[in-house]
Amino acid sequence: MTESLNVTVDRRDSLAVIYTEGYINNQGGEEIAKTAYKLLDEGYKALLLNLAGTKIVNSIGISILIEIIEKMIEIEGKLGFCCLTPTIEKTFHIMGLAQYAPIFPNEDAAVAQMRS
Amino acid sequence: MAERVLFEHKLALRMVPEMEIEASEAATAIAREIRMSPDRIDEVRMAVVEACINALEHSHAGDQEVSVTFQVLGEQDPEKLRIMVHDNGIGFSPDVLEEPTMEGKLKAVRKRGWGLKIIKGLMDEVKIRSGAEGTTVVMSKLR
Numbered sequence: 001m002t003e004s005l006n007v008t009v010d011r012r013d014s015l016a017v018i019y020t021e022g023y024i025n026n027q028g029g030e031e032i033a034k035t036a037y038k039l040l041d042e043g044y045k046a047l048l049l050n051l052a053g054t055k056i057v058n059s060i061g062i063s064i065l066i067e068i069i070e071k072m073i074e075i076e077g078k079l080g081f082c083c084l085t086p087t088i089e090k091t092f093h094i095m096g097l098a099q100y101a102p103i104f105p106n107e108d109a110a111v112a113q114m115r116s
Numbered sequence: 117m118a119e120r121v122l123f124e125h126k127l128a129l130r131m132v133p134e135m136e137i138e139a140s141e142a143a144t145a146i147a148r149e150i151r152m153s154p155d156r157i158d159e160v161r162m163a164v165v166e167a168c169i170n171a172l173e174h175s176h177a178g179d180q181e182v183s184v185t186f187q188v189l190g191e192q193d194p195e196k197l198r199i200m201v202h203d204n205g206i207g208f209s210p211d212v213l214e215e216p217t218m219e220g221k222l223k224a225v226r227k228r229g230w231g232l233k234i235i236k237g238l239m240d241e242v243k244i245r246s247g248a249e250g251t252t253v254v255m256s257k258l259r
Contacts, residue, residue, distance in 0.1 A: 025134070055158075058136070058165050059234055060173075063227035070222050087158035087238070094237035095230055096218035 004028070005054075007035050015046040015114055017107065021053030028057075029064030036068045036079075045077035048110050052083035062095065069100050082110040119196065123188040129168070131180040136168035139184045143199060146186050150194035152259050159238040160197060160257050166231040167201035167253045175205025175251060189256075196240075196258050204250040 005028030006021040016039045022028060036047055049065075051057075072079040082104040084092070092098050104110035127142055129135040140161040147157040164184070171182045185200040216229045236242045239255040246252075 023137070056137075056140070056161065056165065058162075058169055059230040060169065060228060062230065063221075066218070066221055066227045073222070085158060086155050087162050090159070090238065091162060091234055094234055095216075100218055100222070 005031050007031050009035060009039065011039075011042075011044070012111075014044075015048060015111060016044045017048045017050055017111075019050045019053060024051075024054055024057040024061035024065075026058075026060045026064070029061035033064050033068055037071070040071070040075065040077070045072075045075060046114050047072070047077070047079050048107070048114060049079070049081050050083050050107055050110075051081060051085075051088060054088070055085055057088055057091070062091070062097070065101075066097065069097070073100070078114050080104060080110050080114050082107050119189040120191060121187050122190050122194060123186075125186045127184040127186075129182045129184065131172050131175075131177065131182060133172075135172070135182065136165045139168050139182075139201070140164045142184070143186065143197075146188065147197055147257075150188055150197060150259050152197065152257070156257060156259075160199070163235045163238045163255055163257075164199060164201070166234050167199075167255065170231040170253070171201060171203040171205070171251070174208065175203035177203045177205035177250065179204050194259055196256050198254065198256040200252055200254050202250060202252040207246040207248060207251050210244045210246060 004022055008019045010017040018035055069079055079101045081101055089103055143164045144157055144161050147160050168182055183202045187198040188194045189196040189198055216233055221227050239257050241256040243254040
């Protein structure tokens, strides 16, 4: 029944892409936050969360993503999302999250936009 | 015309982490059975997850149980899926809940409190009954 989250990272020139696979609940959100804050410590100020491998999230997990958004605003960094399921994208719009972290349909579009 | 209950299924779940997944899987199976579109199934699934998490986090129910009732409604063919998530907790007053906003949450220490807003955004109809006998979230989605 448990769907734990796997997180992997692709470090690029000025941007790091975080890939998730599994359920973003409280533990999943914490795992993403831990990874994101490590990347900030390494000097990355642009992070892209590719959620192609995540089919389900909950509001506790999303509230941890909001903490990351708050941190990115504080350091004047950039956080974007790509490859969301239609329901996750709709949920982010319901919450107003998309106003603070852009949502892209695919990784190429996200990388091009976030590097500009 | 009055809606008839064509099918009903009840689940009683212990309030343990990830019990919401079991409820969401049952919702998915029933929604598939009535041939709801995949995107709408996904929305139902997420709403069920949020309703169960609300019960888990906020009900303070002594029996530590959540009951989830799934009803398929229609005249002859399935038209609507209704889901009732009930806990025997302390209840709350939905009318006094402040609607969360990103602007507010970004400044707040506590970032949580999105469950009902998400449920209302994803489902077609949502009603909340809450009192001394606990809380029931009644939510429906047309097929």
